[in-house]
Amino acid sequence: MSAAEFILSGMLAAATPFLLAALGELVVERSGVLNLGLEGIMAFAAAIAFIVVYQGGGHMLAFGVAAIAGAALAMVFGVLVLTFRANQVAAGLAIGILGLGLSSLVGKPYESLTITGLPKLALPGLSSLPVVGGLFVQDAAVWLSLIATAAIWYMFRATKLGLTIRAVGENPHAAHAIGTPVIALRAAAIAFGGAMSGVAGAYASTVYTPLWADGMIAGRGWIALALVVFGTWMTGRVFFGACLFGALSLAELTAQAAGVGLPSQLLASLPYLVTILILGIISSDRRRMRLNAVASLGEPFET
């Protein structure tokens, strides 16, 4: 297998944990709420999902339970910031730390156990193409995350729900004045974001690296958060950023394995540098950037 084939075939799977969490956070931030707790929510749901699969529950159930667990933990954050109007940055960080702690706690008896992942499904025809064929051989969760990306893109682009979420994020008072239930909508967005982070965590611990080890999320929640900002709150760019990051992180390892004469520290920082650079160039148009940024992000809503 050539290096390019390896990167192409592994890119989407590597991107999926970031992509799912970032898509969820995108919806949350579009509604005007900043949830910094992704890392903890992912870790907690990852532990729960692993336990479900390990106990013989299967991947479907694991993803479902992880989504519920993620949404439940996110709703703790939701109650803090929506009902008690707590500072969103502080509350998000607290939930993140809580989630990491909970993941250690529930995952303790399962430390460094392994399970089997999901089989790969090939798109007939496309998967036999030379070089790019590997791109069309992915597990079911990857295919579903691509569908989710398209669905969220469509929602923001062409549905009333998408427009309402954006209106709440831009100007909650105006949205409130025309009768939009701001708090309820934000609560739903937070729950959805939590569920997506939960599924992202489940993917990481039961499919991508089918083992449980405390701390295995290893900063992926933070990268997802960064992708939302660098993707300027646009679904297509977030997707592009996640794929780019996934591809570059594999390229780094492949370059080392192939003996490319660059220092590994430089290679290791490449995914971050290039992603920031490319998304920075894309979003360098200040006027458009201001247009895309969510106006009420991080501000509590009071009627």
Next chain:
Amino acid sequence: MTQTRRQFMATTAAATAALGLPGLARAADPLGIALITPSPLGDVGWSHTLKLGLDGVVAKLGDAVKLTVLENIPEGPDADRIMQKTVTDGNKFVLAGSFGYMNGGLQLARRFPDVSVIHASGYQVAPNFANFAARYFQGTYLMGMAAAALSKTGKIGSVSAFAIPELITSINAFALGAQSVNPAIEVSVVWVNSWFDPAKEQAAAKALISQGNDVIFSNAQDTPSVISACEEAGVYAFNLNSSMKSYAPTKYLGVVGTDWSPYFIAEVEAHIAGTFKGSSHWLGIADKVVFVADWNPDIPADIKAKIDETEAQIAAGSFNPFTGPILKADGTEVAAAGAVIPDDQILAMDWHVKGVVTPLPQ
């Protein structure tokens, strides 16, 4: 501000009082041993072997000792605080299980002269502060011999955590062992630049496999990330510290294991007898600390016989894996034929031997 200072004074006073307390403990009390590890205690891996070593101490000395385990403690101020606390709680023998605990552990040893501290893989020494490390390279040399015999592509690789001398030494010995069987073998290394990131480790293993490496050395990973990915891909793999054969029933090459109990028992008994001396312990096959086990049955019998013979020579001290001729990757000679690289140079190794194709990060 005043209140903060008053609170601080109160805390300090309480801490000072607490410091005095353990002195009141009676001599008949069991010796409190505290183990502090950087990673969670799993069924496998580095922290697990430290715990097993101390279990050996408990098995030998029984009620004379009492074990406290503090796992998953990040290196840094938190670890210093927790080590202090465990000593003020009455533990008199501290095992600091990671390089990063060195300075905190040394301070602890200076502050409490009646406490003995043994520290993993550092270099500092004090009258009541010893350090210990394993000569993994003796085992990885033997693994290299087996790897070269089993590799069909002539390419073998290693997923390695950080480019520090201990890990470089293991890779170099692995390459030298492989070259003793197949002089043309190529060794590739992927540095993941992380002690703990299972997803990245697994991706690194897959990257090596995609480049045709068909025996993989999981260098310093505490989880079976690399081993299970290799089993799935059908390539041989081995790791350090404790056996992961159950994660790779068919493709497990073997383990370079560590059994710390002989060393730990000696140190604890020395502490009880009052003869504990801070010194450096670099322990290998001859000390029965490093061992190789769980060999894959696919290894050809003639190679296996050669491996056993080499192992016996290492145990007897008549052979050192770093015996010349040894060339650096850039072709300069470090040891002439028959010359042995001295220990202090092995401990500070920051170059790859010829045959390791990945350049070393500087």
